[in-house]
Amino acid sequence: MSDFDWGIIARSAAFLAEGMALSALLVLVATVGGLVLGFGLALMRLSSHRLLSVPASTYVTVMRTLPLVLVLFWFYFLVPLVIGRPVGSLTSALLAFVLFEAAFYCEIVRAGISNVRHGQSDAGLATGLRRAQVLRLIILPQALRAMMPLILNQIVIVFQDTSLVYVVSLHDFLTAASVVASRDGRATEMYALVAVVYLVICLSTTKAAEFYRKGLPS
Amino acid sequence: MIVIEDVHKSYGNQHILRACSATVSLGEVVVVCGPSGSGKSTLIKCINGLVPFERGTITVDGVSVSSPKTDLPALRARIGMVFQTFELYPHMTALQNVSLAQIHVLRRSRAEADARSEKILARVGLGDKRDSRPSQLSGGQQQRVSIARALAMDPRAMLFDEPTSALDPEMINEVLEVMQELALEGMTMMVVTHEMGFAQRVADRVLFMDRGQIVEDAPKTQFFTAPASERARQFLTKVLTH
Numbered sequence: 001m002s003d004f005d006w007g008i009i010a011r012s013a014a015f016l017a018e019g020m021a022l023s024a025l026l027v028l029v030a031t032v033g034g035l036v037l038g039f040g041l042a043l044m045r046l047s048s049h050r051l052l053s054v055p056a057s058t059y060v061t062v063m064r065t066l067p068l069v070l071v072l073f074w075f076y077f078l079v080p081l082v083i084g085r086p087v088g089s090l091t092s093a094l095l096a097f098v099l100f101e102a103a104f105y106c107e108i109v110r111a112g113i114s115n116v117r118h119g120q121s122d123a124g125l126a127t128g129l130r131r132a133q134v135l136r137l138i139i140l141p142q143a144l145r146a147m148m149p150l151i152l153n154q155i156v157i158v159f160q161d162t163s164l165v166y167v168v169s170l171h172d173f174l175t176a177a178s179v180v181a182s183r184d185g186r187a188t189e190m191y192a193l194v195a196v197v198y199l200v201i202c203l204s205t206t207k208a209a210e211f212y213r214k215g216l217p218s
Numbered sequence: 219m220i221v222i223e224d225v226h227k228s229y230g231n232q233h234i235l236r237a238c239s240a241t242v243s244l245g246e247v248v249v250v251c252g253p254s255g256s257g258k259s260t261l262i263k264c265i266n267g268l269v270p271f272e273r274g275t276i277t278v279d280g281v282s283v284s285s286p287k288t289d290l291p292a293l294r295a296r297i298g299m300v301f302q303t304f305e306l307y308p309h310m311t312a313l314q315n316v317s318l319a320q321i322h323v324l325r326r327s328r329a330e331a332d333a334r335s336e337k338i339l340a341r342v343g344l345g346d347k348r349d350s351r352p353s354q355l356s357g358g359q360q361q362r363v364s365i366a367r368a369l370a371m372d373p374r375a376m377l378f379d380e381p382t383s384a385l386d387p388e389m390i391n392e393v394l395e396v397m398q399e400l401a402l403e404g405m406t407m408m409v410v411t412h413e414m415g416f417a418q419r420v421a422d423r424v425l426f427m428d429r430g431q432i433v434e435d436a437p438k439t440q441f442f443t444a445p446a447s448e449r450a451r452q453f454l455t456k457v458l459t460h
Contacts (some may be wrong), residue, residue, distance in 0.1 A: 090373040108230045120307065123306075126268060127299075128292065128371065129319055137318060138307055141309045142309055160300040
């Protein structure tokens with residue numbers, strides 16, 4: 001083990017932490033923004049008006065067939081063309097992540113809502129509740145319980161995907177580690193660290209999802 | 219109180235209801251029976267607008283169900299409905315189930331609603347189950363909570379859609395007893411059911427439906443002793459000999 005210099009981790013901690021902060025920011029914004037937008041898209045998809053459901057399902061289908069790297073590139077080059085000034089890689093990456101993840105969260109929310117028995121909404125409506133109240137008081141609380149494991153799972157995927165932002169020259173955690181690795185010739189140490197960190201974060205989130213699933217009353 | 223006039227309903231070219239007309243007067247108990255798939259459930263769900271229909275009119279207390287000007291939620295709040303599959307909200311306790319619409323539709327305070335809910339739960343024999351979740355209750359108990367949920371809104375009429383069809387035989391009576399009590403207190407009721415014993419004890423009139431049509435609309439005794447149509451006669455022989 002004498003060939004290894006594990007001290008490199010401590011010496012580059014600040015730089016790595018910056019990378020981790022960017023990864024965390026991307027996960028947070030992609031999840032919150034993606035859920036909000038995805039929720040709206042899901043309501044549109046579930047609507048009986050084709051004017052709402054067709055655009056939403058087209059959007060979801062298109063987004064889900066594209067690789068995220070392509071979407072990141074697109075926004076990086078396209079957004080400045082559209083609005084006529086550069087927006088910076090962080091803004092374009094955040095935007096790309098939100099719009100991309102919204103398609104996936106839409107499907108999660110839609111599955112959650114469709115899973116609630118149709119009679120539940122009839123029962124609520126029959127007591128005089130309005131549609132929005134039925135959705136908020138009866139359908140969503142039940143749908144959310146079914147959705148939680150899927151949402152946690154999606155967060156794991158988003159976290160893993162944050163490493164792709166290197167294509168628009170942003171330094172997420174993995175990119176930061178690989179910069180140190182090549183600068184100081186400490187590839188083994190750095191990539192071992194990255195593996196352990198990803199493993200711990202993703203495994204604990206997955207475990208949380210499993211725990212949540214088991215805790216649900218049948 | 220409830221007036222159904224020439225109602226038609228179809229899915230694609232399949233006719234579910236054809237020219238259905240009937241009335242339910244104040245304080246009357248009307249039982250709707252007939253073979254499965256005859257349109258009974260669809261008809262009762264048309265009354266509070268859960269199922270839209272193409273032709274004809276239904277008025278409740280003089281208010282048209284299908285008119286676009288009607289405040290449908292307000293109309294539904296005045297008609298209680300009980301479903302075959304209970305449809306209690308699984309994420310709430312019995313008490314919360316009964317209080318929900320009182321708070322959000324009638325704008326009662328939580329304390330006021332809960333007090334009322336407790337009274338009604340006691341009345342259906344479930345005073346000790348206020349904090350139970352639906353999953354902790356038997357089918358009969360769940361159905362009684364769902365009757366309480368409807369009664370808590372102080373409805374002008376109650377609609378029952380096969381309220382005992384999903385119950386184990388030993389639980390049917392506890393639900394029928396609650397319904398019978400309601401009827402004796404003068405509640406206006408329309409009940410879709412196969413329980414002919416209940417119809418014989420409680421109903422004022424019986425509607426017999428077959429293939430989307432109301433084939434017979436007769437006072438109880440006349441229906442059971444001398445049904446006018448051949449189809450009703452056949453149905454009664456089948457149902458009553460079992």
